[in-house]
Amino acid sequence: MPGQMRTVASTITNENGFYLVSGVSSARRMLGIYVVMTVTLSGVSKKFGAVRAVDGVDLEIRSGEFFSMLGPSGSGKTTVLRLIAGFEEPTTGTVQLAGRDVTRLPPFDRDVNTVFQDYALFPHLSVRQNVEYGLRVKRVAKAERISRAEQALATVHLEGFANRSPAALSGGQRQRVALARALVNRPSVLLLDEPLGALDLKLRLEMQSELKQIQREARITFVFVTHDQDEALTMSDRVAVFNAGRIEQVGTPAEVYERPATPFVAGFVGTSNLVEGETAAKILGSHGSYSVRPEKIRILPPGTAARGDEVAAPGRIADVVYAGAQTRFLVDLEAGGRLTALRQNRDEDGDEALRHRGAGVVLAWRRTHTVELTQAN
Amino acid sequence: MHLNRRSRIALRLAMALGLAVLYVPLLVVLLNSFNASRSFAWPPTGFSLRWWQAAWQEPGLRTALWTSVRAGLGATAVALVLGTMAAFAATRYRFFGRQAVSFLLILPIALPGIVTGIALNAAFRTVLTPLGIGFGLFTVIVGHATFCIVVVFNNVSARLRRLPGSGEDASADLGAHTFQTFWYITLPAVRGALFAGALLAFALSFDEIVVTTFTAGPGTQTLPLWIFDNLARPNQGPVVDVVASALIVLSALPVWLAHRMSAP
Ligand SMILES: Nc1ncnc2c1ncn2[C@@H]1O[C@H](COP(=O)(O)OP(=O)(O)OP(=O)(O)O)[C@@H](O)[C@H]1O
Ligand SMILES: [Mg+2]
Numbered sequence: 021m022p023g024q025m026r027t028v029a030s031t032i033t034n035e036n037g038f039y040l041v042s043g044v045s046s047a048r049r050m051l052g053i054y055v056v057m058t059v060t061l062s063g064v065s066k067k068f069g070a071v072r073a074v075d076g077v078d079l080e081i082r083s084g085e086f087f088s089m090l091g092p093s094g095s096g097k098t099t100v101l102r103l104i105a106g107f108e109e110p111t112t113g114t115v116q117l118a119g120r121d122v123t124r125l126p127p128f129d130r131d132v133n134t135v136f137q138d139y140a141l142f143p144h145l146s147v148r149q150n151v152e153y154g155l156r157v158k159r160v161a162k163a164e165r166i167s168r169a170e171q172a173l174a175t176v177h178l179e180g181f182a183n184r185s186p187a188a189l190s191g192g193q194r195q196r197v198a199l200a201r202a203l204v205n206r207p208s209v210l211l212l213d214e215p216l217g218a219l220d221l222k223l224r225l226e227m228q229s230e231l232k233q234i235q236r237e238a239r240i241t242f243v244f245v246t247h248d249q250d251e252a253l254t255m256s257d258r259v260a261v262f263n264a265g266r267i268e269q270v271g272t273p274a275e276v277y278e279r280p281a282t283p284f285v286a287g288f289v290g291t292s293n294l295v296e297g298e299t300a301a302k303i304l305g306s307h308g309s310y311s312v313r314p315e316k317i318r319i320l321p322p323g324t325a326a327r328g329d330e331v332a333a334p335g336r337i338a339d340v341v342y343a344g345a346q347t348r349f350l351v352d353l354e355a356g357g358r359l360t361a362l363r364q365n366r367d368e369d370g371d372e373a374l375r376h377r378g379a380g381v382v383l384a385w386r387r388t389h390t391v392e393l394t395q396a397n
Numbered sequence: 398m399h400l401n402r403r404s405r406i407a408l409r410l411a412m413a414l415g416l417a418v419l420y421v422p423l424l425v426v427l428l429n430s431f432n433a434s435r436s437f438a439w440p441p442t443g444f445s446l447r448w449w450q451a452a453w454q455e456p457g458l459r460t461a462l463w464t465s466v467r468a469g470l471g472a473t474a475v476a477l478v479l480g481t482m483a484a485f486a487a488t489r490y491r492f493f494g495r496q497a498v499s500f501l502l503i504l505p506i507a508l509p510g511i512v513t514g515i516a517l518n519a520a521f522r523t524v525l526t527p528l529g530i531g532f533g534l535f536t537v538i539v540g541h542a543t544f545c546i547v548v549v550f551n552n553v554s555a556r557l558r559r560l561p562g563s564g565e566d567a568s569a570d571l572g573a574h575t576f577q578t579f580w581y582i583t584l585p586a587v588r589g590a591l592f593a594g595a596l597l598a599f600a601l602s603f604d605e606i607v608v609t610t611f612t613a614g615p616g617t618q619t620l621p622l623w624i625f626d627n628l629a630r631p632n633q634g635p636v637v638d639v640v641a642s643a644l645i646v647l648s649a650l651p652v653w654l655a656h657r658m659s660a661p
Contacts (some may be wrong), residue, residue: 128570136563140563153581154572157581
């Protein structure tokens with residue numbers, strides 16, 4: 021199938037190629053079977069009445085990767101997930117799983133499982149019955165059901181909770197049950213809709229590393245929805261940034277962060293300085309839109325000459341914001357506009373940093389850290 | 398809340414009066430059923446079980462009771478199946494005219510029983526009689542089902558509307574077909590509503606008299622019809638009291654059960 025061939029090729033040329041290829045289990049390799057399951061969306065749009073929830077999305081998710089969909093509220097992430105799971109039919113376009121067109125297939129005929137944002141556990145069933153459910157409806161023999169459910173509960177560290185009711189669990193434990201209930205079916209693709217959204221920060225960080233570990237060990241493709249950019253950057257192999265039903269950029273976390281393609285991505289993923297118009301002409305020698313990350317900017321004493329590979333811009337510190345580990349300096353440039361520079365508080369403490377307010381400075385950053393942005397289409 | 402002495406007394410009196418209006422008539426009926434005298438003599442002249450014995454041996458009464466139970470069970474069964482299915486269609490699927498269908502389903506409960514009765518009577522006459530199906534238990538069940546469906550429909554659709562759809566999505570996601578999802582996930586969630594709806598439907602059918610009059614043939618007598626018939630007859634008054642007393646106890650039981658089950 022052409023879809024599958026393309027997938028294999030892109031898997032191998034991917035810069036995470038080592039990981040992806042080693043992601044095929046040795047047993048499968050010995051048998052010569054490469055199960056390359058992908059999700060492919062082609063020209064997918066979804067309208068709800070007059071609302072375009074998803075607007076012309078093309079997407080290819082590779083086998084075994086941790087793929088995140090990042091975007092603000094209402095940007096269409098959940099809708100894309102529901103289109104892949106089969107809860108919604110696209111208005112236009114097609115959805116393929118492993119090269120097979122599943123656009124019109126109901127959810128129960130698709131080899132994907134979902135961890136819902138609200139977990140959607142069955143309240144009248146015990147934890148064990150919840151986890152067994154997928155096997156039960158597929159008429160898997162009882163003995164196998166029990167052992168697989170136990171295994172899945174062990175994976176999420178809930179061995180002792182099998183007989184409890186979901187109502188008698190904490191939020192984090194419910195989240196794990198939802199995960200076990202999906203994993204027990206050994207899906208090729210697992211869809212997760214902001215699964216950590218309801219957890220407090222500490223539990224969230226714990227679950228992040230556990231999820232990552234499970235994904236690596238079970239070698240399942242994860243499609244992970246989040247609106248938390250840190251989560252997306254730290255966990256993913258690749259990230260798609262959504263805005264108003266469209267994908268603005270797809271790339272590795274480093275690509276998306278270091279080389280944002282559009283002003284939206286530059287602003288949404290991390291904080292960014294926008295240099296454009298007259299200011300850009302004066303400093304960079306050309307009109308256009310550029311982005312510079314605050315942490316890339318060095319703050320030098322006034323009159324200092326920049327290095328050859330650097331851009332330099334004199335200015336005055338308008339404000340100093342102390343933030344614990346770092347301090348943000350807001351600098352008004354002589355060329356016009358205001359840039360934020362971020363500095364680690366390695367040598368100075370907060371009081372010392374605050375005293376710089378009003379001082380003249382030169383800002384300098386490497387030419388290569390200036391990223392040209394294309395306007396969103 | 399702070400009340401002064403006088404308003405507290407007034408409040409208690411009002412409550413006592415309310416309870417009295419509700420329960421004194423029932424108490425009179427209960428006492429009368431054990432009254433040794435034949436003619437509703439008040440106060441009762443002595444305690445006796447003779448009316449209970451007489452009622453037990455009354456063949457017409459037993460037949461009527463049995464007919465009522467069968468009519469109630471039949472109408473409830475029809476209502477459970479059709480009412481549940483209608484509730485699903487109206488809450489889980491979007492189709493043209495959904496609002497209108499919901500409205501048409503609920504309408505019969507607001508229609509005066511006599512209108513429903515006349516309409517059904519005419520309909521049965523034109524549709525069933527040519528087919529050789531006469532008036533009898535079957536027509537009574539169909540007649541009662543018209544308003545029993547509404548009760549089940551209302552109960553179940555109210556429950557379904559409050560039930561998040563994500564449970565059904567999760568079930569389908571895990572590989573369950575539509576019927577499996579219904580059986581394993583949705584039905585257990587609406588079980589309480591089904592039970593309450595069934596109880597209410599049975600109760601409605603059991604004491605229905607107007608529609609029954611128009612849909613029962615001459616040979617079919619439900620308990621309410623029998624009571625109505627016998628109330629005016631000489632010598633049958635105390636037996637009717639016995640029936641009423643038995644019904645009081647029988648209907649108090651499910652209400653008490655439901656009350657206990659819904660209490661925390
Ligand atoms: N069933 C629906 N009917 C009508 N509009 C809908 C429906 N589902 C989603 N939408 C609309 O589609 C758009 C995208 O919604 P979606 O739930 O996909 O956003 P999201 O990116 O998941 O947001 P969040 O981060 O808040 O969960 C929103 O404007 C939403 O109001
Ligand atoms: Mg969402």
